[in-house]
Amino acid sequence: MxxxxxxxxxxxxxxxxxxxxxxxxxxxxxxxxxxIMDLLDGGNEKAAAIIDxxxxxxxxxxxxxxxxxxxxxxxxxxxxxxxxxxxxxGISAGASFFxxxxxxxLPGLYISGPFFAFIGGSVACLLVYWLSWKSGLxxxxxxxxxxxxxAMFTGLREAxxxxxxxxxxxxxxxxxxNLLMKTWNDVEVLTIYGLIGIILACISSSWCNVLSLQDKKxxxxxxxxxxxxxxxxxxxxxxxxVATAVAGVIVFVGLLVPHIARQLIGSDHRILIPFSALxxxxxxxxxxxxxxxxxxxxxxxxxxxxxxxxxxxxxFLLRKSDRVHGI
Amino acid sequence: xxxxSINFSYNKYSQLLKENTGRIPKGKISTIIGPNGCxxxxxxxxxxxxxxAESGQIIMNGKDIFAYKPKxxxxxxxMVYQQNEGPADLTVEQLISFGRxxxxxxxxxxxxxxxxxxxxxxxxxxxxxxxxxxLEQLSGGERQRVWIAMSLAQKSEMLFLDEPTTFLDIYxxxxxxxxxxxxxxxxxxxxxxxxHDINQALRYSDQLIVMKAGEIVAAGxxxxxxxxxMIKDIYGVDVAMxxxxxxxxxxxxxxx
Numbered sequence: 001m002x003x004x005x006x007x008x009x010x011x012x013x014x015x016x017x018x019x020x021x022x023x024x025x026x027x028x029x030x031x032x033x034x035x036i037m038d039l040l041d042g043g044n045e046k047a048a049a050i051i052d053x054x055x056x057x058x059x060x061x062x063x064x065x066x067x068x069x070x071x072x073x074x075x076x077x078x079x080x081x082x083x084x085x086x087x088x089x090g091i092s093a094g095a096s097f098f099x100x101x102x103x104x105x106l107p108g109l110y111i112s113g114p115f116f117a118f119i120g121g122s123v124a125c126l127l128v129y130w131l132s133w134k135s136g137l138x139x140x141x142x143x144x145x146x147x148x149x150x151a152m153f154t155g156l157r158e159a160x161x162x163x164x165x166x167x168x169x170x171x172x173x174x175x176x177x178n179l180l181m182k183t184w185n186d187v188e189v190l191t192i193y194g195l196i197g198i199i200l201a202c203i204s205s206s207w208c209n210v211l212s213l214q215d216k217k218x219x220x221x222x223x224x225x226x227x228x229x230x231x232x233x234x235x236x237x238x239x240x241x242v243a244t245a246v247a248g249v250i251v252f253v254g255l256l257v258p259h260i261a262r263q264l265i266g267s268d269h270r271i272l273i274p275f276s277a278l279x280x281x282x283x284x285x286x287x288x289x290x291x292x293x294x295x296x297x298x299x300x301x302x303x304x305x306x307x308x309x310x311x312x313x314x315x316f317l318l319r320k321s322d323r324v325h326g327i
Numbered sequence: 328x329x330x331x332s333i334n335f336s337y338n339k340y341s342q343l344l345k346e347n348t349g350r351i352p353k354g355k356i357s358t359i360i361g362p363n364g365c366x367x368x369x370x371x372x373x374x375x376x377x378x379x380a381e382s383g384q385i386i387m388n389g390k391d392i393f394a395y396k397p398k399x400x401x402x403x404x405x406m407v408y409q410q411n412e413g414p415a416d417l418t419v420e421q422l423i424s425f426g427r428x429x430x431x432x433x434x435x436x437x438x439x440x441x442x443x444x445x446x447x448x449x450x451x452x453x454x455x456x457x458x459x460x461x462l463e464q465l466s467g468g469e470r471q472r473v474w475i476a477m478s479l480a481q482k483s484e485m486l487f488l489d490e491p492t493t494f495l496d497i498y499x500x501x502x503x504x505x506x507x508x509x510x511x512x513x514x515x516x517x518x519x520x521x522x523h524d525i526n527q528a529l530r531y532s533d534q535l536i537v538m539k540a541g542e543i544v545a546a547g548x549x550x551x552x553x554x555x556x557m558i559k560d561i562y563g564v565d566v567a568m569x570x571x572x573x574x575x576x577x578x579x580x581x582x583x
Contacts, residue, residue, distance in 0.1 A: 210428060212414045216377045221481070222401030222429040267414040268421070 069280025072254020087251025094124025252310020426480025
């Protein structure tokens, strides 16, 4: 148990350190002292720019990472599949397509982005369930169906972007898969829905634990398995959708973080979920900070970095997956 | 528990269970036997509400089993499967505590009663020294005892076991069946199990339910219903039936 507390402390310290480092480095750089001074009484122009432009980005990166990681844990629990990730199984692609759709046709609605993302994520999730359910969920079939669903929505989204550019409709930077130009509005949307999702996920953690037994045993223990599966999926879709609506599609976070978290602190969801949230925040913040400092002033999007790390990791997981869930 | 003319099929092409009628006497060990695919596990899954019969009725304590709320039913009937899955890194104690789920109230921690039930289940299954071990560190026989302990922690009146000995060697098979008999004799659990080994079924059951092709062909005390002719008829195997001084009836296969 002490070891687990230690891991929590390490991740929290690293997260704070990375947030601090990220705040003071980049194209505009100030010292820590200047930043703190400005936070207290203002007046420093450089520091003010950082607060306006870099802080939202840092917060968005952390919450997107946390939301996607927790969504990954939840999908893995309900699908009984260590490979389920919102990006891999097409939830993010569905959310991304629908949120673009919402932005184009109902731009006036402040909430339209996340709302449509949630609808899109749900549609993708239903498709994956419906197409891969055959008296139970076969892990490999979920992944294959997910890839197909993901490809379909990515294609639709690209087609729509193409049509937009043909008609000279500006879609705007907010729809790209990176963390450029994040505003306090984005922060508000992501933190409110992200926090709601993460809290709901923590509440549902004991259900997730029971779902790691077989369905029939969970049922025999008096659990309403279908209801639990639907509600946990909905929470996961909410988290993945809101992260996608604000930060774009970032794949593999929900795969990498829960896997490492399980190795470190075990598969009890009551601690796995909060730990994954922290570790996911750390991972995406690190990826984004690296992305904008490595070859500054050019930027590599965090999603690109994640794809480069995540691809090989997925192959590694696939190769050992027969051993992951069998007893 | 009584069941009356229940029918069931997984698809519309073949009728798996046909008009099954029978009863499970309280406080006894009933064993369902029959050849592969005769529907014995399916019958057990219907009695435990894992599947729902298409027609017919299953009555427990004077009430249709589907009239119970899920948690109420979980306090009456616990089930152990042939193969079970769980997270490899959970400890024996954590896994067994899952059996307390039917008693859990939202936002409440473990009660004394929960702890007592878990301790009771652990000591009955002889897992005291394995309490803090992880599932992955246990042998096959120990794992099966963990699943039984989880079901015991449910503190149910009835315990169902679906081919619980299939993947165990003979030592663990006997150990498990002795445990089942103990639970029945000392703790008055009503046991319903599916077994493949006819000799084990003969030795450990008060009542046999013999099935063939989805129908119950005989039910009753082993000594009253099992004959050489019946085994030939059900399994197509010629057997010699003998009586051993210590263990009672047993069968020796002669040929097919």
